[in-house]
Amino acid sequence: MFWKNTSALSQVLIVAFVCFTCPGLYNAISSIAAGVDDETINYNATAVLYACFALFGLFAGGIVNVLGPKYTLFIGTWGYVIYATSLLIMGNNFDETAKAYSSGATNFFYAGNALLGIGAGLLWTAQGQICMSYPTTETKGAYFSYFWIIFNLGACLGGFLTFGTNYKTTGNTASNATFILFLVLMSCGALLSLTLAKPENVVRNDGSMVTIDALPSGLAEVVEVFKLFLDPKMLLLFPLFAYSNWFYNYHFFFNNAMFNKRTQGFNSAFYWGSQMLGAYLIGKYLDRPGQKKAKALQSILVLTALVTIMWGAALWVQSSFDIDFGAKRRTIDFQDGGWFLKFLLFTFFGFNDAICQVWSYWLMGQYSDDMATLGRYAGYYKGVQSGMAAVAWRLGGIPLTPMAVLGT
Numbered sequence: 001m002f003w004k005n006t007s008a009l010s011q012v013l014i015v016a017f018v019c020f021t022c023p024g025l026y027n028a029i030s031s032i033a034a035g036v037d038d039e040t041i042n043y044n045a046t047a048v049l050y051a052c053f054a055l056f057g058l059f060a061g062g063i064v065n066v067l068g069p070k071y072t073l074f075i076g077t078w079g080y081v082i083y084a085t086s087l088l089i090m091g092n093n094f095d096e097t098a099k100a101y102s103s104g105a106t107n108f109f110y111a112g113n114a115l116l117g118i119g120a121g122l123l124w125t126a127q128g129q130i131c132m133s134y135p136t137t138e139t140k141g142a143y144f145s146y147f148w149i150i151f152n153l154g155a156c157l158g159g160f161l162t163f164g165t166n167y168k169t170t171g172n173t174a175s176n177a178t179f180i181l182f183l184v185l186m187s188c189g190a191l192l193s194l195t196l197a198k199p200e201n202v203v204r205n206d207g208s209m210v211t212i213d214a215l216p217s218g219l220a221e222v223v224e225v226f227k228l229f230l231d232p233k234m235l236l237l238f239p240l241f242a243y244s245n246w247f248y249n250y251h252f253f254f255n256n257a258m259f260n261k262r263t264q265g266f267n268s269a270f271y272w273g274s275q276m277l278g279a280y281l282i283g284k285y286l287d288r289p290g291q292k293k294a295k296a297l298q299s300i301l302v303l304t305a306l307v308t309i310m311w312g313a314a315l316w317v318q319s320s321f322d323i324d325f326g327a328k329r330r331t332i333d334f335q336d337g338g339w340f341l342k343f344l345l346f347t348f349f350g351f352n353d354a355i356c357q358v359w360s361y362w363l364m365g366q367y368s369d370d371m372a373t374l375g376r377y378a379g380y381y382k383g384v385q386s387g388m389a390a391v392a393w394r395l396g397g398i399p400l401t402p403m404a405v406l407g408t
Contacts, residue, residue: 008203011134018077027154027272050389050393061224063122065375065376078119133371154272161178162264163266242387258330263332277351279355315406
């Protein structure tokens, strides 16, 4: 079985299936804001999540170099289980008379988001280290696209599960069965992470071994992390990293404010499915023969064009339909005539996201093959990405108008 194989590809696949069950299913359930029918609580909790994610993601490069990727990944997975539990509790502690959640459930939800942020910082840094350091230079685009496809298959199937378990629900609350099913699958993914091999035993596809040059102490690792803020390469990539999760606020707002719950689940499945297509296409392109600089330049120009088209279309829809929560919230169903074009725009959001993420990881992977260095790069990337995402979600909780959020 592949989990007993020490090849680089098998190890990347194990990480992919762990992320299939944990962050993949988290993406499915969070993209429909399942279990939380209070936008302010949801926005503020997500800001807490990303603030913790940013802090622990930044220093997780040092943690993963000390603990190793297997145990860092294992610890990180449990944040997702706790988060799903908090959603289940929120869904069962809503006072219909007061139209409010109990204070205990709300506090646990905030705590669950904080623990998820910590866990996600650890998990994604370990994932980034493995997916960037285990492949050879010529296969980094392909291996990461394999990871991104399998990871997003979790969110895609999760969207269909949400659609199925809420098919008879035309409102905006998800069923208990949705949360329980996700909890079981996330727990299985956490245990799967323990099958990872030690890095020193991993063999690349060209027969070479993974290089490990970890520093001798935790303090030395912290110093190396801070040096990244003076690294010209990382400074130039800072704007891209800052953008790379900023848009989720608007993407998920669009799905949640425009459609009813079962249609949100259906849309979510195709949002993440389109990421699989985007990851496959960009991975094939980046690993084709040719000069790295030429491929990097051509692909970033394509990415820029796609991003411009995407936000231009989003601006037109937002200004035409004046989407918002409250009295302006819509409950379009997938059987309604006005659903399809808005659904296509939402899936295009996902396609663009995948290209942005795969390209970022591919570029960082070209800078080094050393496992410890790439672990720090992954931590820096997730730290910057999540820190800016925390700001974006907090802006949504103030709240800014959707047009103002779109303008940022």
